[in-house]
Amino acid sequence: MALTIICILLFTTATVVAYSKLKPKQFGETLPTAPYLFPVFAHTATFAAGDEKLASALKRYAVSEAPIRFRGIGFNFVLLSGKDIIRKALSTANLDWNKISAPLFGGMFGGSEAIVHALQHDNSGIGAKPYPGSNVHPGRRLLRNQILFFSDAFSRGSLDELVPRFVKNLQDWCAESSSVVGSDWVEKPDLYEFVRDILFSCSVDSFFGKNLRQLNPNLDKDFWEYDDNISFLATPMPRWLRPNAIKARDRCHDSMKRWREHAVNESKSLSLQVPEDASWDPVWGLGAIRRRNKLFDATGGLLDKQNRASTDLALLWALTSNVIPASFWYLFEVLASDGLLDRTRMEIAHILGGLNAINEHKFSPADLTNSDLLQSIYAETLRLHVIALITRSVKKEHHIGKWLFPKDQAIIVSSHVEHMNEQWDTSDEKHPCTAFSPDRFLTHEKNESGERRTKFSLDGRQGQWIPFGLGEHMCPGRHFAKQEMIINFAVLISTFDFELLTPKNWRPEDNLSRYGFGTQQPKQKTPFRIRKRAVK
Structure with a gap:
């Protein structure tokens, strides 16, 4: 009974x-x-x-x-879906980012309880003036400081330094790869690991300079072991369940400490001082990284050695963990799509006046990143393979549409839900949302002469295409990530021939163990073969 x-x-x-x-409209607000x-x-x-x-x-x-x-136990959040309600929610100033995200800083990057508490209670906003009623110490406006740093790091001056360095690092790797790849086919076990290893070194050296990897020769291995455990580290699960995750994070933490200590000491001993506004510093790397130290110093001791290393590790993770697997997917989707490799090579040759311009260091990165076809492939790659959970909390009771959201209500938006929606299906049913379509973001229009032209466009997709989030906390590095993906692809396919050693129409699955943390890595290995392209 x-x-x-x-x-x-x-x-x-x-x-x-x-x-x-089933009947949400019956409940009004x-x-x-x-x-x-x-x-x-x-x-x-x-x-x-x-x-x-x-x-x-x-x-x-x-x-x-x-x-x-x-x-459930320990959580209560509301999922928003649909481009209109997402736009309304993420564009309002009545939502906070830090209350939900702050605890992640401690688990993922090893930040202390003090900095997690400071992040959670920073109610000053990101503007030049703090929100009315905020009593946060001026030096501890951590969200504002983050905006200031990224505005500097991805300013026009910084990008003019960063992008050419990335291009040169990549070109140098290709030029020096004869011991790895020659004129004869060489079989490799995994395309993802191949791309990952190249891009990690090129990206890190472009941002931090060569000291970080030279001082820490095992950083590559340690970092990817750490990254494989990032979803576990973000949870409050007992650490004894996965001790190797903590060890890998701590090794990366130590690497950042070692690099920072070296940079501080070298800066003191330099006979020739680097100008304050220099875009590049031979010790620190990008000038914005050195200038960030003034923001750290103004926090009244909050950013001690441990928390500076945690912040440095967070920066390293943000710069590599998503764009590198996204670059793999870009290359893979082109190689796996019939005729697309030839189309992209023709596009690059047309833009640059021949593929050899890449190897001769005679091209403008902007010319490539403005290509309609290459941009469309980029947007489609991110639509398919980026799974981000965008989190916010309600600062005060607030209406979004007809629904009333109480104070402190947690809100999430899933890019996966929005990107895998029938709204992306094409009218001819040939390109469902689950399939890769390189032309999905291309529109056809007539110019003043009446000629039809193809154009890349995200018009009408705000709130639908959200790999970088939306609103004031949209990913600040998105423009560099786009350039990195497209340039990497263009340089590699202009320098090498690639062939997948996989069955026709086979694709690796997204490894959803990183669900919510950005670009998904491939679940299976992708064997391939590679050789140097003959100069024509």
């Missing part, structure tokens, strides 16, 4: 909650909740599992242009 009563109660609860999901079976536990198991189970649940219960609540 008792078991029967329990079953009836559980069935009734599940039915009521399911009805709230009340936020509807996704179905669950067991009270209290609710969606806990789904979120603890992560991976495919979480991806499936968010996609299954998302309601277009409406919120849907997920709750």
